[in-house]
Amino acid sequence: MSNKHIRQVAIIGTGVIGASWAALFLAKGLDVVATDIAPDAETSLKRFVETAWPALERLGLTPGASLLRLSFTADLAEAVKGADLVQENGPERIDFKQKLYGQLDELLPADVIIASSSSGLTMSEIQLGCPSHPERCVIGHPFNPPHLIPLVEIVGGAKTSMETIKRVEKFYTSLGKKTVRLNKEVPGHVANRLQAALAREVYHLVAEDVVSAADVDTALCWGPGLRWGIMGQLVLNHLGGGHGGIEHFFQQFTGPMTAWWKVLGVPVLTPEVQKKLIEGVHAEVGTRSIDELAAERDEILLGLLELRKAADEEDEQRVA
Template sequence: MAGNKPISQVTIIGTGVIGASWATLFLAKGLDVVATDIAPNAEASLRGFVDGAWPALERLGLTPGASKLRLVFTADLAEAVKGAHLVQENGPERIDFKKKLYGQLDEMLPPDVVIASSSSGLTMSEIQSGCPFHPERCVIAHPFNPPHLIPLVEIVGGAKTSEETIRRASEFYTALGKRTVRLHKEVPGHVANRLQAALAREVYHLVGEGVVSVADVDTALCWGPGLRWGIMGQVLLNHLGGGQGGMEHFLEQFTGPMTAWWKVLGSPELTPELQQKLIAGVHAEVGSRSIDDLAAERDEVLLGLLELRANTAGGGAHSE
């Protein structure tokens, strides 16, 4: 694969929430974007999303040349991938669908075009098995929702992914201002979703056991450790928690208590009763706020945090 071609035209396959968010980011970074989706009203939904998200990207700063007019939509897959330098695939999380799609893309695209999947659950080794010619150019580039705001991208190769593809993908997303993490092994759910799942398990356990209400467990997270996690990762926070002795002192002091807590963490079953308890609890917490209200609240605070981090020396470059 010739790896020196600059990536200036991206094809988006699948324009649901994740695909639309990716499209908005790519446009804001001055790229040409061709999007494709066979769903009814897909183009109107996509353009509506871009219009709605654009003010946030303007606030963060558009790249010179960025324009919503650089978005092209077509329902024809072959037409959509013509001239693409990278494909961002956001299709359904079904392995049969993805293997068939990647087989088609493998035939349509020149071998130097990177095919990146936003998949959160499937492995690239499974997906790229549908590519008979150039599986080495396929890679997972898993974002966090919404991708146009959350910087994280998890880069995961499959058994046949080349190091050059990993490098090109990492350089591409980093150049867009994303924070990439490289996974050296494939694991279900990648890294960030596994961390979320571990936390969700204990949250649901505590609610199910009647230890705390839904509203209070959310408060405990977002007004406690969640505030710190928006600045530094767990291990770096542990290093700070050790005072002047750093991580060495932290482990000396807290290994005993921490490992004792591990032994009593819950393993809840999401029974119909627990599900109803969670549903009722979150509706009580939400009150009259709509999903759109909540999303706007999240995005406004998130924008403030991103702006603050951008203005901090180093932008938190070593805190992930």
């Protein structure tokens, strides 16, 4: 495995995800060169990073972390010059990505990893545009916002090398990320598929007037959502089985649970259903703006992250 340290990261695409990645990389003491051809992209990026910085300070900056280590250029070749890793956040269009990866293949040394934040496209498709060194291309899909949410899904394509997967996993882990490695490609990866399954039933319940938009959100965030912020579904099933654990859980609940599966909804998002959902959401959020909602989310999220960090440190002390 290459021992090359990742000290400089190139960010391609500085929308919501790219800007959030940039903030995280800077907080971890890395040099970041960002590129985007959108008008006012540099101004928007710097505004986002400055706004995110207090939260990152609260979580703890790496020595040497500085906003001054961020630079911007609209020129792709200049942006990736000297990069040890490229975090690509371009549009979810396979033609765009394949063309971009062809350019990167020509511009970058063979040992520079190209990681895509793509939430749905497969790396096997994307890396077809990278003929010389497809082995260094990998999915590194974050969860929004990446500077706060620890999850990164790592997915290799048909031609991705195991060395690349191990290197990128080591890199993300060094940033404090929680990585999951997919053993095979599936559309939407893992976390978005889980969200999609839940969203399908949420939309069905509202569309069928079983519950209002506000009440279905309450049921989620004040019920299972609180537990999911602590443990995953399978461990929670283990707890749900009492002292008999997961074995007793399946003995007790397999029948009822699989019976519910048979009556789960398959909603069609017609204009009428969308209108009902949209009206329900606006009634739920009231006068709160998108920025206000995001701030509320992030403040509570920071508290949860701090609590989990303290719990992890206590666990480490007990083990030591």
